[in-house]
Amino acid sequence: xxxxxxxxPYNQxPYNQxPYxxxxxxxxxxxxxxxxxxxxxxxxxxxxxxxxxxKQTKLLIGLxxxxxxxxxxxxAYSVNCxxxxxxxxxxxxxxxxxxxxxxxxxxxxxxxxxxxxxGLDINKxxxxxxxxxxxxxxxxxxxxxxxxxxxAIPFSKKIFISPEIANINSLPAQIHYKSIYYSLxxxxxYLLFNEIKSEPxxxxxxxxxxxxxxxxxxxxxxxxxxxxxxxx
Numbered sequence: 001x002x003x004x005x006x007x008x009p010y011n012q013x014p015y016n017q018x019p020y021x022x023x024x025x026x027x028x029x030x031x032x033x034x035x036x037x038x039x040x041x042x043x044x045x046x047x048x049x050x051x052x053x054x055k056q057t058k059l060l061i062g063l064x065x066x067x068x069x070x071x072x073x074x075x076a077y078s079v080n081c082x083x084x085x086x087x088x089x090x091x092x093x094x095x096x097x098x099x100x101x102x103x104x105x106x107x108x109x110x111x112x113x114x115x116x117x118x119g120l121d122i123n124k125x126x127x128x129x130x131x132x133x134x135x136x137x138x139x140x141x142x143x144x145x146x147x148x149x150x151x152a153i154p155f156s157k158k159i160f161i162s163p164e165i166a167n168i169n170s171l172p173a174q175i176h177y178k179s180i181y182y183s184l185x186x187x188x189x190y191l192l193f194n195e196i197k198s199e200p201x202x203x204x205x206x207x208x209x210x211x212x213x214x215x216x217x218x219x220x221x222x223x224x225x226x227x228x229x230x231x232x
Contacts, residue, residue: 011037024081028124029136031079041079043126044071047138049115056109059102059132060112075126082125089130091191096205096212097192097231102133103184104229116144116177118151119161120187160187160196181227185219188212 018041020032028047034040040062045051048069055063055072062075089095103120110116117140123138140159142149151165152172162182164173184198195203200220207213211231221227 002020013122024079026081026124026136028138031081031126032074033079039075039077040073041076042071042073043136045136046070047136049113049141050136050138053106053110053113053115054134057102057105057134059105059134060128076128078127078129080127081123082127083122083128085127086122086191093192093207093210093212096188096192098131100134100184100188100212100215100231102232103135105179106134107184108229109178110141111144114144115141116149117180117183118142118149118155118165118175119159119180120183121156121159125131144177147177148173149177149179160184160190162186163222164223176223176224178227181229182221182224184229185216188216189220 003224004036009095019034019036021035022030023033024031028045030044032042032044034042051065051069054060055065060074060076063072064074065072098197103125107117107211117137119140120135121137121140124140125133125135140155142151151168151174154171155165157166160183162175162179165179168175189200189203190196192207193203200216201208204216215229215231217226218230
């Protein structure tokens with residue numbers, strides 16, 4: 001768990017009577033639970049773009065945003081970071097469909113608003129009620145113009161990214177927004193098969209011919225412009 005997020009002096013003050021107790025810290029967001037009311041959570045996130053996006057997905061129950069759009073509360077019986085969640089659950093075909101459903105919705109709404117993630121990170125994806133998955137990262141969020149995003153500063157290659165991003169040798173570089181489709185499919189392959197590097201058909205025997213099988217192959221298409229988020 002990353003504890004690099006710096007709490008403000010106010011939050012550290014003994015006079016702070018907030019009912020919310022933080023239990024997960026990252027360098028981009030804090031997750032807290034209400035100690036006075038069951039099943040109420042708060043997330044501090046310095047991104048009005050992502051908070052607006054999460055609200056538009058309509059995936060969270062009872063979501064209320066702050067006036068400054070830097071935090072929101074919602075109802076849930078459980079909230080985890082994906083990196084912690086996968087350590088204590090057996091990933092399944094059904095879980096794969098759930099993460100696809102959530103992240104596809106988030107990605108598609110972001111694109112309509114002119115943004116896109118260039119990669120996915122299990123340390124920045126939260127799991128709500130064990131069936132809703134959302135990425136909370138401005139670090140991987142880039143504006144999209146004419147279907148392309150521009151990577152202008154050094155970036156992490158330790159997350160789920162496409163081959164065209166992994167092979168970038170100089171910056172700035174322009175990448176088609178459908179690069180994120182590869183990231184989603186490779187993340188699903190990692191979660192379901194613990195494999196992403198070799199030829200996907202070599203380790204997908206257990207789901208061959210299923211709708212999930214064809215969805216993953218469409219996302220892993222070598223030609224970026226031919227990739228699709230299509231589950232049929």
